[in-house]
Amino acid sequence: MLKAWRLSNFKSVREPIEVALAPLTFIAGANSSGKSSILQSMMMLAQTVRYSPPSVPLALNGPIVQLGTFDDVRHHGVGGEEIGVGFDVLLRLHVRSRAAERSARSRAPRSTLGGVHA
Numbered sequence: 001m002l003k004a005w006r007l008s009n010f011k012s013v014r015e016p017i018e019v020a021l022a023p024l025t026f027i028a029g030a031n032s033s034g035k036s037s038i039l040q041s042m043m044m045l046a047q048t049v050r051y052s053p054p055s056v057p058l059a060l061n062g063p064i065v066q067l068g069t070f071d072d073v074r075h076h077g078v079g080g081e082e083i084g085v086g087f088d089v090l091l092r093l094h095v096r097s098r099a100a101e102r103s104a105r106s107r108a109p110r111s112t113l114g115g116v117h118a
Contacts, residue, residue, distance in 0.1 A: 001023070001089065001090045002021050002087060002088075002089055003020070003021055003087075003088040003089065003090050004018055004019065004020050004021055004087060004088040005018070005021060005022075005038060005041075005042065005086075005087050006018045006084065006085070006086035006087065007019075007034070007038060007084060007085055007086075008042050008083065008084035009074060009075045009082060009083045009084055010073055010074070010075065010084070010085065011034075011036070011037040011040065011041075011073055011075065011081045012032045012033070012036075012037050012075070013034040013037045013038075013075065014075045014077075016084060017034065019038060027039070027100055038113045039100055040065055040067060041085050043064045043065040044059065044064075044065055044067060044085075045058075045085055045087075046056060046064060046075075047059045047062040047063070047064040047065055050064075051063060051064075052061065060072075060073060069088065070083075084090050
């Protein structure tokens, strides 16, 4: 699950921000406070992962979002060649022991097909 999103020097967001995310998250704020920038950066990253070749560091334009050039997404008035996009993900691993696997298989109902046990 996506737990947090970080952004800096991207469109209307100049200083680094971190937004905590939950299963249901509302984003509200004044005009030009970064609401659309957060959503567009998420779409940009999804687009990069899903549609661009490994040689392309960021897919600014594609089927999900059209952002223009790097100069269009970099915060106005800030020089440099970097924008910051980051996230935290919570992964829950479900590990079953071999004994638990054998027990689950032995309890599973067996199907029969023409008198042959599967």
